[in-house]
Amino acid sequence: MGTAPRRRKTVKQARSAGGVVFRRADGGVQILVLQHEAGKWMLPKGTIETGETPEAVAKREVAEETGVTNVRVISDLGQERYSFFWRTEGAYYDKTVHYFLLEFLGGEEVRPQREEGFVAAEWVTIDEALARIKYKETREIVNRARAALNSIESVREAGA
DSSP, rough: OOOOOOOOOOEEEEEEEEEEEEEHHHHHEEEEEETTTSEEEEEEEOOTTTTTHHHHHHHHHHHHHHHOOEEEEEEEEEEEEEEETTTTTTTTEEEEEEEEEEEESSSSOOOGGGTOOOOOEEEEEEHHHHHOOOHHHHHHHHHHHHHHHHHHHHHHHHHH
């Protein structure tokens, strides 16, 4: 009695980059989160194309998905990695997303990119962002952003 040979699952690699955009407001720090039409809250991110650096992609994707271009890179927040199955392609993906902490320098209104299915973009506290974002890997990136911001504030206060 033999068994049917098992088909090997296709696993594709995907590389993206994104940003945790923050501003100082109301005596504290707020970060920008996006809500997809499916209801999930997330950070802006997108695919790294050939020849692009992760930092350039993070800034491009923030601009495309939120309408915000007046930002500067503060620090590298590292990567998140996760796997998922894309039913329409019948393939598994191993995805790595490189995130950067970006400071919003003001002067622009936030506009969620409707063509990509974003229905809302909101400035929220870090605690509120953590409450809204359900993916543990993305929550870890937000926690890294909090640590980086706390470190920046400590240096700022020591110099004051």
